[in-house]
Amino acid sequence: MALLSSTIKQALRAEYGQKLSERRESFNLTKAQLDAVINAIDGWIDANAASFNSAIPQPQRGLLTAAQKADLFFRVALARFGG
């Protein structure tokens, strides 16, 4: 799976900035620092996608779409870390 394009990553950064602003949540990363975080997460997902997929038991692994697996990953991570 290819890494996210710079356009998508910039949109992600903008969306996250708006979300933080709406919540008036304290946040002091610069744009460049946030870009580096997004790049690192994108890279980690790319490097570990196969491992993540293998962790899902069969036959569920074969029945779920990639988007469904990503959605579940997102929800479990948010539930674990209180997002």
Add this chain to the structure above:
Amino acid sequence: MASGDTLIVFTPYANEPPSASYATLDTRNAHPVLDFDGSADEEAVFTGILPRNYAGGGLTVYLHVMFTSATTGSAYWQAAIERMDDGTLDLDADSFAAFQGAAGNPNGTSGVMTLVTITFTTGAQMDSLAAGEAFRLKIRRDADGTAGTDDVTTDAELVAVEIKET
């Protein structure tokens, strides 16, 4: 009018937003503010008349701003003036003079305002605006950092604008 005296004050409800990329009206603890995005440039526009007692000097625009989330970093602000002289300017098109700009750093306490100072020399920078003439003042946060460093990821909030004679 002496140098240093206040000429005019604008607050968020006086904003005449452009058709796109406009700062959005919001409140913070019941204070009206205009939210300027952290990623895309956004603008606010105010119309006024330069007071008759203006003595012909340069202008200093003070922006009183807060930041929703940031207590460090640097934001870049710009201002431009459009002289709307009677009998000359066709208001069907914009004719702002060049932007002047300045940085504004978030206060260490969110909710405490920062004063951003943008200066205009008399003449072309202020579109040759004269006493008694109508004008528009455009305020922009240069969030994409085209003209100056803006590394604050989140929103800035404009509380009030003062124009004084420099």
